[in-house]
Amino acid sequence: MIDLYDPTTIREADSMAIGKFKVPGIVLMENAGLEASLCVQRLFPQAERFLILAGPGNNGGDGYVMARHFAIRGLLPIVLLAGAPEKIKGDALQNLEILKEMSTPIRITEEMTVEEITSLMSESHVVIDCLLGTGSKGSPQGEIRRIIELLEGRNNIVSIDIPSGINAETGEVYSPCVASVATITMLAMKTGLAAMPAAAKAGKIEIVSIGVPPHEVLPSLPCATLWEEEDAIATLPERKLDLHKGGRGTLLVVGGSEHYRGAPLLSALGALKSGCGVVIVASTDDVCREGISFLPEAVFHPMKRENPQDLLCWSERGTAAVVGPGLGRDSHGASLFECIWNEWRHPLLVDGDGIFWLNELKSYLKKRNDVIITPHEGEAARLLGLTAKDVASSRLYAAKELARQWGCVVLKGHGTVIDTISRTVIIREGGPELSVPGSGDILSGVIGTFLAQQISLLDSASLGVWIHGKAGQFLAERKGIDGILAREIAMGIPSVLCSLREKEKTKH
Ligand SMILES: NC(=O)C1=CN([C@@H]2O[C@H](COP(=O)(O)OP(=O)(O)OC[C@H]3O[C@@H](n4cnc5c(N)ncnc54)[C@H](OP(=O)(O)O)[C@@H]3O)[C@@H](O)[C@H]2O)[C@@H](O)CC1
Ligand SMILES: [K+]
Known part of the structure; x- marks a missing residue:
């Protein structure tokens, strides 16, 4: 698990380092710059010429x-000051004054032509972006804007602390924004470096020390966490030797309609391939009839249109439900959704058309605190009264707002965000291979499986998303990112689980 902090918390930690540890700010900057210069050399061992683009602040x-330490090592740094030099003050000014005493070239971009700047960029082995850090606000302006625009298309940029032009708290990307191959960040990882779309601008992330122990200056609860394989291993349900299928959970999947027959079957497949004990597909007569040949391991419950309550006969045996895959948007879908939401007494996952009905019927729905909703950006936008573009540009914010209304949300898309108001988890496994029809249905079954085994909402959602993403990644490595069928993702899940369990064994 990698802990993530917003810029305000990081700035408080910096102040604490200065206050509690009595480390002067200039020493923190010295440590940060020295460590960053070493890190750049580890990343680019052959590089000799470094162009350092410096903004007016401490970034x-x-x-x-960094320039001073490159020069000490006999390398060739050039510093370009972007923006008015009279704005530079404090520790940054002191370090600039030191540098001025050395022979390192320092130039002011405002006095340079575009050709001069771009030829320096082209001649450098590495361009280092020290334009804006955690003190930046909004889209880059003035000279900094001009310089970032000139960086467009370069593939040798390393950003210091954050790529200039992102919002380090929300993960928003402003225009223009630096796109880096690597970002060397100080003290701890910032939330905006892990959240899309900004995560895509950061490249490989390295964390360097500023000379104080992070756990002594940072709060014990991070603002968010990035899930790693070790978290998936730690969350896997236990498998005792005398396990019976009931111990693997019993999941009810409610969905399917005339035009969407495959969705509940894919959800059930996702559940069975994730190790669910019993999966009951409650659907139309046709889906149940045809579904038996697709998935004979499932139990089928043909629904009575006139009596949705009939489904509740599974309340005794069932331990969780998924409602929504292909459910349909007619009155039948509405009454089924309302019945399950208001009367099903076990944890519930709402996906697909279930999310449509959640929005339509919200004033008729009881308050529940055992529900996971799994919208994509379009569905999230509808729930929030925003556009899909708004949601895409600020995914952390959108997930938090949805969690405030519904408790636990899985905002799908690359860099899935899971939010329960008090906790935020980001998962970066999986890529474009997962954006295929039915992939979300599979995911609902995977998460449903863990819910059905009494794992908490947050852990079920995180584990499900991680496994689904990893299955996609394994598949993409072998077959590429195009033409993947959703059922192939499900088929890959046992290998992911197997590899996690193998690693779990070696840990003990
Ligand atoms: N604190 C510490 O102990 C340590 C901090 N460290 C380092 O300090 C960094 C934070 O430094 P920081 O606070 O000086 O902010 P930073 O981002 O460099 O720039 C602020 C300047 O940019 C300007 N500006 C803002 N937005 C803008 C825009 N959109 N477009 C154009 N200009 C804009 C803003 O102008 P103003 O708003 O004042 O007019 C101001 O002049 C941090 O990321 C890390 O690298 C490390 O050394 C470890 C120790
Ligand atoms: K930067």
């Missing part, structure tokens, strides 16, 4: 320290 200050 620029880190750049002057």
Whole structure:
């Protein structure tokens, strides 16, 4: 698990380092710049010529320290000051003054032509972005804007602390924004570096020390966490030797309609391939009849249109339900959804058309605190009264708002965000291979499986998303990212689980 902190918390930690540990700010900057310069050399061992683009704040200050250490090692740094030099103050100014005493070239971008700047960029082995850090606000302006625009298309940029032009708290990307091959971030990872769309601008992330122990200056609860394989291993349900199928959970999947017959079957497949004990597909007569040949391992419950309550006969045996895959948007779908939401007494996952009905029927629905909703950006936008573009540009914010209304939300898309108001988890496994029809249905079954085994909402959602993403990734490595069928993702899940359990064994 990688802990993530917003810029305000990081700035408080910096102040605490200065206050509690009595480490002067200039020493923190020295440590940050020295460590960052070493890190750049580890990433680019052959590089000799470094172009350091420095903004007016302390992010620029880190750049002057880096330039000094490159020069000490006999390398060739050049510093370009972007923006008015009279704005530079404090620790950054002091480091600039030191640098001025050395022979390192320092130039002011405002006095340079585009050709001069771009030819320096082209001649450098590595361009280092020290334009804006955690003190940046909104889209880059003035000279900094001009310089970022000139960086467009370059593939040798390393950003210091954050790529200039992202919002380090929300993961929003402003225009223009630096796109880096690597980001060297100080003290701890910032939330915006893990959240899409900004995560795509950061490249490989390296965390460097500023000379104080992070756990001494950072709060014990991070603002969010990035899930890793070790978290999936730690969350896997236990498998005792005398396990029976009931111990693997009993999941009811409610969905399917005339035009969407496959969705509940894919959800059931996702559940069975994730190790669910019993899966009951409650659907139309046709789906149940045809479903038996697709998935004979499932139990089928043909629904009575006139009596949705009939489904509740599974309340005794069932331990969780998924409602929504292909459910349909006619009155039958509405009454089924309302019945399950208001009367099903076990944890519930709402997906697909279930999310449509959630929005339509919200004033008729009881308050529940055992529900996971799994919208994609379009569905999230509808629930929030925003556009899909708004949601895509600020995924952390959208997930938090949805969690406030519904308790636990899985905002799908690359860099899935899971939010329960008090906790935020980001999962980066999986890529474009997962954006295929039926992939979300599979995911609902995977998460449903863990819910059915009494794993908490947050852990079920995180484990389900991680496994689904990893299955996609394994598949993409062998077959590429195009033409994957959703059922192939499900078929890959046992290998993911197997590899996690193998690693679990070696840990003990
Ligand atoms: N604190 C510490 O102990 C340590 C901090 N460290 C380093 O300091 C960094 C934070 O430094 P910081 O606070 O000086 O902010 P930073 O991002 O460099 O720039 C602020 C300047 O940019 C300007 N500006 C803002 N937005 C803008 C925009 N959109 N477009 C154009 N200009 C804009 C803003 O102008 P103003 O708003 O004041 O007019 C101001 O002049 C941090 O990321 C890390 O690298 C490390 O050394 C470890 C120790
Ligand atoms: K930067």
